[in-house]
Amino acid sequence: MLQLYYAPNSCSLASHIALEEAGAPYTTRRIDLKNGEQRSPEYLKVNPKGRVPALATDRGVLTESPVILGYIASSFPQARLAPIDDSFAIADVQAFNLFLTATVHTAFAHVFRPTRYGDGEATAAAMRDKAKPSLHDYFGLIDSRMSDGRPYVHGDHYTISDPYLLVFSRWLDRADLGPVDKFERVAAHRKRMEARPAVQKVLAVAEA
16 A cells, blocks of 8 residues: 655645546555654655655555656556656656756745745845746746647646646645636646546645
C-alpha cells in the first residue's frame, strides 16, 4: 500500500490526483505546513528535505513531484498516464514537468516565500515584482503550446502533466496574477480538469 504525504494548496495535489486516476491502492497523511509539521522530527525521518509530496512505497520513500508522477505512471501502466513505451513522447512529458518544477514553481516560490532567497521587505518586494511578469511569460508559453486545440498538455490523451499543470493554474489566483482567463487555453484546461471525477474527489479531500 502506497502512502502519500500531502498538504493543502501545495504541489502534492498533482501526485494525489495521479494516484486516484491510476486506481492505485493508497492512503494519505496530511502534513500541516502552516504549523511547521514538515520540520518535525517525525516527518523529517520520512523526508529530510522537509517538503511535500513524499510517497512511501514498499521499497522506500520517493520525493519530488516529477519523480513521483513518473513512478505512478510506470507502476500502473493500465491507466495510461504516460506514453512509457515511446521514448520521445515520454521525454516530452519529462521536459514539460521539469519546466514546471524548475522554472514555474521556482517563480511562484519567489512570490509566496521570498525569504527563502533573500532578507528584508525590499528584497522580497523586488522578487515578487520580478517573478510576476516572468510567470505571465511562462503561462503564455504554455498557452501557446495548446494553441492547436489540444485538450491536454500533450495532445488528445490525458497524462501526468495535466494534474501538474492544474496545480499552477490554480496558484495564479493565490499569487494575485489572475484571472486565469488571461490565458484562454490554460483556463479551458483548468475547467476541463476540474470536471474530472477523480480531480473533484481529490479536491474535496485535499483542499478542504
